[in-house]
Amino acid sequence: MSENPQLIYAVEYFIHKANPTGEYFNHTTFNKLLVELYLRLKERGLDIKLPYCWYKHGCLVDSISFQSATGISLMHYEPPRDSVIVMPSLPNPHNITFSEKTLIQEEIKKLLAEHPTRSYLKSDNREEYVNLNYKHAPLKFQKAFRRSLIPHLEYLKHLSQNISRSERWDLTFVSETEALYAGDMMVPRFSSGLDIEDQKKIIQQLDDLIIDFPRKEMRELYRTYLRWDDTFRLAVKHQDNLLKHAEDFWGIFAFLLRIKYNENITGERILEWQDDFERELSRYTKELKETRERLLELEAAEMSYDANTDRKLKKLMTISRGMALER
Numbered sequence: 001m002s003e004n005p006q007l008i009y010a011v012e013y014f015i016h017k018a019n020p021t022g023e024y025f026n027h028t029t030f031n032k033l034l035v036e037l038y039l040r041l042k043e044r045g046l047d048i049k050l051p052y053c054w055y056k057h058g059c060l061v062d063s064i065s066f067q068s069a070t071g072i073s074l075m076h077y078e079p080p081r082d083s084v085i086v087m088p089s090l091p092n093p094h095n096i097t098f099s100e101k102t103l104i105q106e107e108i109k110k111l112l113a114e115h116p117t118r119s120y121l122k123s124d125n126r127e128e129y130v131n132l133n134y135k136h137a138p139l140k141f142q143k144a145f146r147r148s149l150i151p152h153l154e155y156l157k158h159l160s161q162n163i164s165r166s167e168r169w170d171l172t173f174v175s176e177t178e179a180l181y182a183g184d185m186m187v188p189r190f191s192s193g194l195d196i197e198d199q200k201k202i203i204q205q206l207d208d209l210i211i212d213f214p215r216k217e218m219r220e221l222y223r224t225y226l227r228w229d230d231t232f233r234l235a236v237k238h239q240d241n242l243l244k245h246a247e248d249f250w251g252i253f254a255f256l257l258r259i260k261y262n263e264n265i266t267g268e269r270i271l272e273w274q275d276d277f278e279r280e281l282s283r284y285t286k287e288l289k290e291t292r293e294r295l296l297e298l299e300a301a302e303m304s305y306d307a308n309t310d311r312k313l314k315k316l317m318t319i320s321r322g323m324a325l326e327r
Helices: 004-018 027-043 064-068 098-113 123-134 140-161 176-181 194-212 220-238 242-260 267-326
Strands: 054-056 058-061
Touching: 004 027, 004 098, 027 054, 027 058, 027 098, 027 123, 054 242, 058 123, 123 194, 140 176, 140 194, 140 242, 194 220, 220 242, 220 267, 242 267
Parallel strands: none
Antiparallel strands: 054 058
């Protein structure tokens, strides 16, 4: 006998109703909709104990905990590298009351009625269902970082990749003074397309994120986050692979997120995730240190360049004044 017949029935009835014609049904959307169904049933007083966690891309049903709860592999429903299976006939529920069965059917029909064109079967609509999960996101910081900062950086990267090479060469000089006196230093500088307004917006997002960071809930990452913030501000100044730096931090944040925010996950699975987090944190801390040191070297080189240029300009001005006096 299954430990959780309500969960099995909910999953199988959902599959039966969601995709009656056997179209391709991707795993990502399937997971997001299952979590949405679980939360709606729970609000109505029926807890089917779906094992899920928050991770990098919204919510994810945990396969190991699912099998522990039901005796059925999640891969039975969502085979690797293939569509969610088709269930043409209605499931035959066991050990589930008529009222539970009726409630599950009602909520599934309501949920699917919100998507009359079956948009969940379209592969390019996955973000819509990630957004559905994010309505329930437990942390304001999580929403701001993953649904605001990262998309903004993705947009800027997309823009820079679509600007022609000729448009990306910035032929202006460091300053008007240098344009007059720099001589052989007058060389074109490569611009990534990140202008002052872009930089200001990113800095404002960083300022807001510092306020929103959940210090108590994610205390294990707070010091790392502050180091990342300081490093990322340097990266903004030097326009250094911003999207990658943001995604790298989001990755380690997500390792801790799934430990802190999950439901119905087995204790053994949590211990496994804790080991994963500690290992990844050690690796990430080392990488962050190396990135920071490299950016500080760029900062020092720029300061040295500015100082040398200033000395050269002063010398040229002194010579110029001397020549003018001799006339």
